[in-house]
Amino acid sequence: xxxxxxxxxxxxxxxxxxxxxxxxxxxxxxxxxxxxxxxxxxxxxxxxxxxxxxxxxxxxxxxxxxxxxxxxxxxxxxxxxxxxxxxxxxxxxxxxxxxxxxxxxxxxxxxxxxxxxxxxxxxxxxxxxxxxxxxxxxxxxxxxxxxxxxxxxxxxxxxxxxxxxxxxxxxxxxxxxxxxxxxxxxxxxxxxxxxxxxxxxxxxxxxxxxxxxxxxxxxxxxxxxxxxxxxxxxxxxxxxxxxxxxxxxxxxxxxxxx
Numbered sequence: 131x132x133x134x135x136x137x138x139x140x141x142x143x144x145x146x147x148x149x150x151x152x153x154x155x156x157x158x159x160x161x162x163x164x165x166x167x168x169x170x171x172x173x174x175x176x177x178x179x180x181x182x183x184x185x186x187x188x189x190x191x192x193x194x195x196x197x198x199x200x201x202x203x204x205x206x207x208x209x210x211x212x213x214x215x216x217x218x219x220x221x222x223x224x225x226x227x228x229x230x231x232x233x234x235x236x237x238x239x240x241x242x243x244x245x246x247x248x249x250x251x252x253x254x255x256x257x258x259x260x261x262x263x264x265x266x267x268x269x270x271x272x273x274x275x276x277x278x279x280x281x282x283x284x285x286x287x288x289x290x291x292x293x294x295x296x297x298x299x300x301x302x303x304x305x306x307x308x309x310x311x312x313x314x315x316x317x318x319x320x321x322x323x324x325x326x327x328x329x330x331x332x333x334x335x336x337x338x339x340x341x342x343x344x345x346x347x348x349x350x351x352x353x354x355x356x357x358x359x360x361x362x363x364x365x366x367x368x369x370x371x372x373x374x375x376x377x378x379x380x381x382x383x384x385x386x387x388x
Contacts, residue, residue, distance in 0.1 A: 137225035138248070164196055165301030165339040165346040166207035168269045168280040169309060170294055170321045171328035174363035175269045175278035178332040179207050180301070180340065181357060182347025192347050197358040201226045202366045204242055204270025209299035210285070214262040218249045239272035243281060243289055250287035257285045265298045271362050278362055294320055301339030301346035308335060325361060329370060330382040332359055337383055349379055 166179040179196035182189060197207045198219045206222065208215035225245055229237045237245070246268050256262030268289075269280040281289050282296040290296075295309045312331065313320045323331065333349070336357045340348030349356055356375040361368050 137221075137228040140228070141221070164194075164209045164299035165297075165305065165336060165343065166196055166209050166267050166299050167297045167302070167305060167309070167332065167335060168207065168267050168292065168295060169313075169328070169331075170278060170280065171323045171325060171361075172321065173325060174271065174361055175280050176325075176328045176332055176359065176361050177205050177207050177267065177269045177280070178336060178357050178359040180336050180347045181355065182345065183212055184345045187344075189347075192350070192353075192355060195358055197360050199360065199367050199369075200242075200270075203236075203273070203362065204239075204268065205360055205362065205367055206246065207267040207269070207298070208264060209266060209302075210264035211262050214253060214256070215264045215266065218246070218253075218264060218266075221249060222246060236273075238274060239270055239279065242270065243268060247283065247287040247289050250283055250285065254286055267292075267296050267298055269296075269362055271364055271366070273364075276364075299346070301336075301343035304342045305335045305339050308338060326378070328361075329359060329375070330378050333357065333375065333379050333383045349383075351376070351379070351384075 164180060168175055168177040177197050181192055181194050181196065183191040183194045194212060197205055199205050200219060200222050206219050222245055226237050226242065246266065250264065253262055253264065263285045265283060265285050267280060267282050271278050280292045280296045282292055282298055283289050294313050297306050297309065337348055340346045354372060356372050356379065359370040359375065361370065
């Protein structure tokens with residue numbers, strides 16, 4: 131039996147291997163590409179992602195969920211190889227649950243950050259071999275400090291706090307500049323926006339990313355297909371329904387792009 135609360139040791143004792151090395155030079159059509167973003171708003175932090183998965187120049191799937199709820203108070207948004215990212219999300223989900231049940235308390239927010247960093251470091255051999263790279267965003271509510279936070283990672287596991295916002299994925303260079311502009315010269319800083327306004331900005335940002343990055347999926351109103359947007363506050367994680375996104379997109383985004 132592993133150490134109490136050490137889910138990773140338990141997995142190893144059961145024969146699980148982290149970051150199985152891949153053969154360098156292999157050519158695989160691995161679905162990748164994305165645009166994910168997060169920024170602080172008045173009540174917490176908003177996390178959003180488009181829904182397209184591609185392999186090379188092919189669109190493999192247009193309904194990918196890239197903003198994954200790990201527990202009641204945190205989410206992981208994925209950029210990179212979905213298979214590896216989903217596996218990391220599942221391990222994190224079970225690890226946090228295992229800790230909660232063995233220690234009879236929630237893992238600290240800092241502990242959650244380190245857990246994701248450890249998974250990314252264990253995945254380095256696969257990432258350096260050209261398969262399995264993931265560059266996620268992690269966001270949640272830190273109850274010890276009473277504030278919502280967002281972090282982004284490189285594929286080697288280094289974590290960086292986004293003081294105001296964080297972006298990742300192939301479409302991120304476009305919207306990083308927009309976020310800087312909005313936060314610096316907009317009518318108000320991102321952290322002062324109410325939820326409705328933050329939601330509109332997220333839709334506009336992802337629409338802009340899709341305009342300049344073919345690997346990022348935009349809104350498809352005919353298919354009732356909208357990005358995934360979640361907000362995290364002191365009360366926990368909440369998913370914005372598509373019906374609400376449709377209303378905001380029709381009223382505040384479609385006019386500008388039609």
